[in-house]
Amino acid sequence: MTHLAAAPPPSVRVRAPGKVNLSLRVGPVQDDGYHPLVTIFQAVALYEEVTARQAPGGAGVSIAVDGPQADRVPLDGSNLAWRAAEALADHVGLEPDVALHLTKGVPVAGGMAGGSADAAAALVACDALWETGLPRAELGSIAAGLGSDVPFALLGHTAVGTGRGHLLTPAMTRGEFHWVFAVQDEGLSTPAVFGRFDELTAGGGSGAALVDDPGLAEDTGLMQALRAGDPHALGAALHNDLQDAALSLRPELERTLDVAREAGALGTLVSGSGPTVAALARSRQHALAVAATWTAEGAADSVWCTSGPASGARTLP
Ligand SMILES: C[C@@](CO)(OP(=O)(O)O)[C@H](O)COP(=O)(O)OP(=O)(O)OC[C@H]1O[C@@H](n2ccc(N)nc2=O)[C@H](O)[C@@H]1O
Numbered sequence: 001m002t003h004l005a006a007a008p009p010p011s012v013r014v015r016a017p018g019k020v021n022l023s024l025r026v027g028p029v030q031d032d033g034y035h036p037l038v039t040i041f042q043a044v045a046l047y048e049e050v051t052a053r054q055a056p057g058g059a060g061v062s063i064a065v066d067g068p069q070a071d072r073v074p075l076d077g078s079n080l081a082w083r084a085a086e087a088l089a090d091h092v093g094l095e096p097d098v099a100l101h102l103t104k105g106v107p108v109a110g111g112m113a114g115g116s117a118d119a120a121a122a123l124v125a126c127d128a129l130w131e132t133g134l135p136r137a138e139l140g141s142i143a144a145g146l147g148s149d150v151p152f153a154l155l156g157h158t159a160v161g162t163g164r165g166h167l168l169t170p171a172m173t174r175g176e177f178h179w180v181f182a183v184q185d186e187g188l189s190t191p192a193v194f195g196r197f198d199e200l201t202a203g204g205g206s207g208a209a210l211v212d213d214p215g216l217a218e219d220t221g222l223m224q225a226l227r228a229g230d231p232h233a234l235g236a237a238l239h240n241d242l243q244d245a246a247l248s249l250r251p252e253l254e255r256t257l258d259v260a261r262e263a264g265a266l267g268t269l270v271s272g273s274g275p276t277v278a279a280l281a282r283s284r285q286h287a288l289a290v291a292a293t294w295t296a297e298g299a300a301d302s303v304w305c306t307s308g309p310a311s312g313a314r315t316l317p
């Protein structure tokens with residue numbers, strides 16, 4: 001009897017989510033230039049889509065990008081999806097021959113980890129395309145080498161992140177939370193925001209005490225709110241140690257936060273290193289109302305409504 005091996009797929013399409021940090025507590029900068037974090041990530045239903053297609057031997061990696069803000073994404077070896085394909089190929093001893101197509105659905109340089117989602121999606125897509133079949137945990141350790149936020153884009157849902165944000169423990173949640181994001185055309189550089197944080201705090205923010213003991217005492221209320229599916233309690237517990245640094249680089253975001261509060265948002269904060277501002281709404285209807293107020297007040301370049309938690313990187317049919 002002859003067994004015919006299935007041909008490798010000609011292309012694989014994977015989507016991975018953006019995120020908001022429900023809580024982001026930052027310790028003092030370490031010798032390696034990174035800050036220890038205790039953060040609670042939530043994946044939201046704004047997705048990056050990556051299609052990986054077979055390329056002829058020796059073709060190497062190529063990349064094309066479309067979607068909102070695609071013109072702000074690098075098309076060379078500095079693209080995180082490109083780096084992900086190379087890192088996986090290197091890990092398994094293959095040549096990285098692949099054509100990658102990215103459709104952006106997450107703001108670029110907005111503190112929502114769109115590039116990290118591209119990297120996570122590219123890892124999953126190339127793993128399927130090249131039939132390397134690595135376990136998720138192994139993809140996770142390659143992901144951590146690409147960027148602090150990449151492991152979470154693989155995992156999705158809601159999780160506590162420690163270390164550089166790359167060591168993850170899933171968190172229990174109930175129900176759906178409704179989010180509105182005020183997106184700015186001009187992004188903020190993550191290292192610049194951490195740098196301003198260093199200038200403003202000299203010794204770390206509220207995360208300083210948690211570095212040796214990330215017991216999350218500070219976020220007990222937030223974790224309870226997630227378990228109860230209580231958006232009012234969650235809104236009251238949102239926290240971001242990088243917010244003052246982002247606001248000092250972009251003072252106009254203060255007004256964006258105020259407008260959302262006046263529109264009845266249950267909680268507002270800068271997403272990650274910004275400049276995107278997140279508002280938690282009572283319902284989908286209320287999210288649309290907050291979005292309309294932001295737009296009417298000219299408090300954002302664009303306004304995106306969505307919900308969380310959302311699943312991590314997964315292959316589409
Ligand atoms: C702030 C956060 C919060 O989730 O998200 P974003 O706002 O970028 O989405 C992350 O910590 C960003 O993670 P990511 O964007 O993957 O950062 P990386 O590529 O690992 O690092 C870029 C730079 O950010 C700074 N960095 C990053 C992570 C960390 N724990 N400490 C740091 O100081 C360092 O200056 C580093 O050189």
Ligand SMILES: Nc1ncnc2c1ncn2[C@@H]1O[C@H](COP(=O)(O)OP(=O)(O)O)[C@@H](O)[C@H]1O
Nearest residue numbers: 073079080108109110111112113114115116118
């Ligand atoms: N695939 C990618 N998508 C977006 N930006 C990328 C990508 N690869 C590299 N970059 C670079 O990383 C920077 C920040 O990326 P992004 O993940 O969008 O934002 P943030 O780190 O604020 O969450 C961009 O300004 C861009 O120069």
